[in-house]
Amino acid sequence: MAQSMKSGVNTRTDTSARTGEGIGGALVVLFDMVATWSERRRQRRALEALPDHLLQDIGLSRADAATEADKPFWQG
Template sequence: MTSPGGARRFVERAFGEVLGMIERHRQRRSLAALDDHLLRDVGLSRTDARREAEKAFWQQ
């Protein structure tokens, strides 16, 4: 049997993972929306940004 504290930690960790996936997805969409000038400012090419933006939300 699982202790209530163990179940709670599991739910908190799972919830944190889901929030992380949502945040990665949001950041990748934002990266894809940057123009070439801004991408150069952060040291990325359009190809780099596209490659990152095409990753699935669960990939790190």
């Protein structure tokens, strides 16, 4: 019985290491989130800087671009 408990603990540890859980997985998730936020902010600033004729080409008004650019970086 003691052996089966030991085996279960080792299996659990091995499984979490294989699936990327733990501090390494958390760091990957954090890095991906920061990269997404950075890209979202860059795209919104670029959209805001477009001239009116280019906004019209993609079917947006100046107000639409301003509304999108005013969103916080963490909001999708």
